[in-house]
Each structure stands twice: as C-alpha cells, then as structure tokens.
Amino acid sequence: MDPSCGDGVFLRGAERRGVAANHLYGVDIDELAIAEARSHVPRATLINGDFFDAEALNLPRADLIVGNPPYVRQERVGADAKEAIVASVLRAQPQLGKLAVRALVGRSDLAAPFVLRLLGQLRETGVAALVLSSAFFDAGYGAEFWALAETVSSLRLVVDAPKERWFAEAAIHAVIAVFDAKPSSKPVRLARLSCGTRQAAARLAKGASLADIATLREAERNLPHTWAAALRAPDAWLSFAAEAGDALVPLGELAEVRRGITSGANEIFYVSRAQATEWKLDSQFLQPLLTARGRSGQGTIAVGADDLEQFALVIPRTCNLAEHPALAGYFERFSGAASRGTLRNRKPWWSLRAHPGHVFLCKAYAERFVQPYSAFPMVADQRMYSLSPHDGPNMVTPQLLAALLNATCTSLALESLGRASMGQGALEWTVADVAKLPVIDIRKHPEHEAIVAAFEPLARRPVRNVAAEAGMLDRRALDAAILGPWPRLVAMLESIADALVVACGARQARAKAGLL
Secondary structure (H helix, E strand, C coil), rough: CCCCCCCCCHHHHHHHCCHHHHHHHEEEECCCHHHHHHHHHHEEEEEECCHCHHHHHCCCCCEHHHHHHCCCCHHCCCCHHHHHHHHHHHHHHCCHHHHHHHHHHHHHCCHHHHHHHCCCCEEEEEEEEEEEEHHHHHHHHHHHHHHHHHHHHHHEEECCCCCEECCCCCCCCCEEEEEECCCCCCCCCEEECCCCCHHHHHHCCCCCHHHHEEEEECCCCCHHHHHHHHHCCCCCHHHHHHHHHHHEEEECCCCCECCCCCCCHHHHEEEHHHCCCCCCCCCHHHHEEECCCCCCCCCCCCCCHHCCCCCCCCCCCCCCHHHHHHHHHHCCCCCCHHHHHCCCCCCCCCCCCCCCCEEEEEEEEEECCCCCEEEEEEEEECCCEEEEEECCCCCCCCCHHHHHCCCHHHHHHHHHHCCCCHHHEEEECCCHHHHHCCCCCCCHHHHHHHHHHHHHHHHHHHCHHHHHCCCCHHHHHHHHHEEEEEECHHHHHHHHEEEEEHHHHHHHHHHCCCCC
16 A cells, blocks of 8 residues: 555556555545556556545555655644544554644644554554655654654664665655564664665665665664664764763753844844944944854854954843934834734844853854854854853863864764754754763863863864865864873774764765765
C-alpha cells in the first residue's frame, strides 16, 4: 500500500518486483493524481480519498507500506481539520493519549500524524518504508513524534544519501526510514550511503549487503535525540567526545544563551549612523547592532562599535517620549505601525528591549565558523545568540568564552550536531540546542592567560572558510592552548581539523549535487 500514492511510482516499482496487481493498493486525495496512477498500474486498487478516513475507505491492513507522506505546514491546517486528524490517529492507535497526539498535531508538519496513522494500517508483522524529511530528527516536535511512534512501532533502519539530493523543489534533505509494526528494544541501525542511491540499489540487487554500500552505526533506541548525530557526525567527533569525557560540558553551564532581537519592523528599529544623525536620535537609546557576519573572508572575531553601520533603537517601556522630542517625532512618522501583527502585542509598541552582550554565537553556518566578541556591549539581531557568562567564583570571562567558542573542537561540535536538514546546505542551531552544545569546560583549565594570549591575534584578523583556517598557525595555537591540560585531546587536533573540513565540504557539496 501507498497511502499518498501520487502518480503511483512506488506501486509501479512493486509491480515490477513481482507483486501481484490485486495486492496493490494506492490512496490519494488528488483525483488527477489517481487518474495518472491508474494509467500506470491499471489493475491496482486505487482510491481517491483522504487516508485519514481509512475506515470509511474500507482499506485493508497491509504487509508493506511504502510511500512519501504529504508535507503541509501545520499553520495551513485548520482547527477542525486538526481535530479530525487527531481522531483518525486515535482510531488507528487507541493506546496513544489524546493530549499527546493533539500536542503533536498542533506543532508538527502534517507528515508526522500521517506516519502515525499509516503505522496503524500495518498488519502485526508489517513493515513501513518511508521517505521522510530529515527534519523528523531535527525539528522541535521530533521528541514528541518519536515518543508516540516508538509506543506503537519500532524504527528499524534509517538510510541517508549524503552525496545527492532527492527533490529539486524541496528545501530539505530526506532519508529512508524503515519501521516494524511491533515495538522493539534492539538498537536503531543508521546507514550513510557511500555511493549514489541508484548505484546502491543496483549493488543490493546483485547480492551486496548494506555494509558494502554504507557506513553503518547503531544508536540506543531510548535516546532518539541522539539519532541525528549518530547518523551524521564524523568519526573524529565521536572519538573526540568519547576521549574528552567529563572535560566536555553543555554550554548552558558556562553561560546564559539569549535570542537576538526580533524587532517586528527592522525599518523602524534598525537605523544607520546617517539616519541617527539626521533625526537627532538620543545616543542613550542607540545600541550598536551586530548582524550575521557574512561569508568566507569577511569579518573578524573582534568587533568594535565603530565597525558597525547600524544601531538598534532600544527603548525601555518606562520611557516618556514627551521628554525626548526628537525620538517622539521619529516614531510619529510610523504611527500606523502600532496595528501591525508583529507589533500590536508589544506595550508600548515602540519599546524594543534587548540584552547587550560581549559574546555572540551565530545561528546558521555555511562554510565559515566565526563567533563574534566585543570588548564593549552591543546587541545582536535574531540571526545571532547573545551569551552572558554565569556569575560565581568560577565565572568564565567573556574573552575566555569567546576564545572557547572559536576553537576548532567547538566548530566541529557545531558541524556534527547541528540541524542540517536544509537543502540549501545551511547548518542551523536553535537557542535550546546552543545551551546543550558540548564545549570544553574552560573552568578546569589552569592557564587562562595562555588562552587569551593565543586568542587575541586570531581575533583581530579576518576569519576564512574552514579549509583555509585549518592550516593557520594562530588557530592551531589557540586550539593547543585550550586543550593543553588534556594531552590526548591535543594529539587529536589534526584529525578534528581535517574532519571539520571534510564534513563542511560534504554539506556544501550536497547542496550543489545533482538530483537522484
């Protein structure tokens, strides 16, 4: 069965493999798609309808479900439709709690409840093999989905094809996920193809094993949040993390992580130097604004207020505009902005609040890792995160924290553990993920002065892409200074630098790769 069969491509493949036509079932909500499928597999049972209404469609249980679930953002699904989807999932999987299913449907793409529903259509020994967005392993709703899915089934295998893209029109990468109808306690198998998918399929058909065409790993079934890293992270990171042990701590133990500014109206709250001068805006409300740092060869780690061309208008809600005529006149120009959806809930609408900081971490990465540091406080926009070291006797200074964030081992952690589901080659981190980022516990380092001495010359020059940075002597000096108390980690520096170059290059190459 293919529960969202489109033009019947999987059903055609099954028929070519010898499945009798009277054992093939396809369902699709699109009448034209069903008509197209009927022209390709005329003897299959093809039904125009909504798979969430499987009972009304009188669908049988299947030995094998193969398909590509429909992907629709939850914002485009109405409230009544969501309730109907919840009811459908619970009819098929009554052991799942209503509140948990409703929470998932309220947050996830339509594909997530669709998968739960189709797993309920399997026979007791059935198998489902699905093309899934790799966002299932990265998205915020992933933990909720896997908790439900593992209650009623078991993920047997995930197959990634890191050398190619499967869909031209999709902004995400995809994987093959194989589910068994029964829950299991066995580890999840994870495979990264070492060749293209067509070549892999041809070799399997000739008797090759999965180990012949892919790098295989296993992950603990009860830790789904680790599956993405186990699937994608290079061996060098896994070896480094294992060797480091308790020398690694979550970044959130060292510093508080805050989102940058989401102004709701950049054209109002972000002003240039010339605009600030023209409107005679009071300097006490102007905070130097740090934005994303550009591509390879641009920008330094160390940032000064004079390096920035924009300011953010940061105004406390207690401010009396009448006492600041120039500021009041400026906002009078935008008086209609108060009714905007992005501003109407802000009271007062012109009160943009932010937390100035000294250390920042980028939200997204292409081929360069640079985490800015400023000796003077500034604010960042929403493409950056601001980090404030925790107070206390073991407090890490902002400069030490910046040095740590710019170390190669931290960049490799970002590359290995980040959300790499975007098809354009971007690597992204959420604020919650950043708090969990494993970094060297710099509090255990006895020679902070050596780190600062190594960091300062690196911070003043432009940072290049990872391939160019790997051979830079000042970067090697910083890495050696940070890892100095752990000689076995120092010995791994070359391997982690090489791994970062290879992993980042592979991510970029996949974005430019031809289609399957």
